[in-house]
Amino acid sequence: MAKAVYDFIIKNGYSFNEKLEPVELFDSLIRNKFKEPLSVSYLKTLTCLARTLKEExxxxxxxxLQFINSIPLRYNNNTSYNTTRRHLNVLVNYLYENNFPIERSKLKSRKQEETLHKPIDNVKKLLAKVKAFNEDLYLCCLFTYGCLLRPHQEIRLLKWEDFTSDLSHIRLSGNQVKSKRNRIVPVSLKIREILKRKEGHLNIFTGLKQPYSRSYFIQLWRRFKRLNPEVDREITLYSFRHSGAIDIFKRTGSIxxxxxxxxxxxxxVSLTYLRGLEVAELKEGDMPMI
Known part of the structure; x- marks a missing residue:
């Protein structure tokens, strides 16, 4: 008899658990989502989107669904649209999969052009100019070119504990890099000679626990360009990374x-860095042997 009553209750959608109101359920699910190991910047982005959804x-x-679609559709720029759409889908899909009453968006991603930063003709000459201007910016450019790290996050947030004891390598976990994959990067002798190790938890630029703001290197680079108008206007901090990529391919020939x-x-993505680069033509000896 008891089993029959239980089966009837379950079959007709009743629950022994107290049913949460939509806002309470939303808050509970979002809290659980944010307990996952997320990077600070990613968590900040998701928090902003969650706030927008909750207000609605x-x-x-x-x-x-109309409101959900309206969020990425605000952007005319394809990159901004795709990024917002991707982050929003993370939240919406999580809510949907955990029985929150919400529809999944069916918006498709848009084709976007890869941003190609102009390579630098004479890296050593430009580095010398940067060094004379600001030591922090100089070190940032060295890491961007010599270690192929991204300046505004991966480099700006570097701590001494990210380096091996002899400073020969940088080890970054997935939540520290754009690709979300662990990276181990060699550090050249030229860069190691400049570094002066401090306590592991300290940022390598500020010497404190807290890093500089995200705009730190952006503002330094703008000031440098204003004071050095002879530097090509199309050269950016990422041009050092692009130039480093080309140098690696020229020396190794390995994609x-x-x-x-x-x-x-x-x-x-790696191939986009080689656009316009002359690649040696195939020779007879390069072809498969019969």
Whole structure:
């Protein structure tokens, strides 16, 4: 008899658990999602989107598919659209999979052009100019070119504990890099000679626990360009990374090594760095033997 009653209750959608109101359920699920090991910047982005969704839920009593689609559609720039769409889908899919009343978006990604930063003709000459301007910016450029790290996150947030004891390598976990994959990067002797190790938990630029703001190197580079108008206007901090990629390929001829050095998840992305680069033509000896 008891089993029959239980089966009837379950079959008709009743529950022994107290049913949460939509806002309470939303808050509970979002809290659980944010307990996952997420990078600081990624968590900040998801928090902003979650706040937007909650405001709509509180105001309208539900989160409609039309509203969900309207968030990425605000952007005309394809990169911004794709990024927002991807992050938003992470939250919406999580809510959907945990029985929150919400529809999944069916918006497709947009094709976007890869941003190609102009290579530097004379890296040593430009580095000398940067060194005379600011030591922090100089070290940032060295890491960007010599270690192929990205300046505004991967380099800016570096701590001494990210280096091996002899400073010969940098070890970054997946939540510290764009590709979300662990990276081990060799550090050249020229860079090691400049470094003066401090306590592991300290940022290598500030000497404190806290790093500089995200705009730190952006502002330094702008000031450097204003004071050095002879530097090509199209040269950016990422031009050092692009130039380093080309140098690696010219010396090794290996796309696989280039992909690994750049920390790319796809070889297709690595190939974009070689656009316009003259690659040696195939010779008869390069062809498969019969």
């Amino acid at each position: 839920l509180v105001s309208k009593g539900k989160i409609s 696989t090594k280039l992909q690994k050095a750049m920390g790319h998840s796809s070889m297709t």
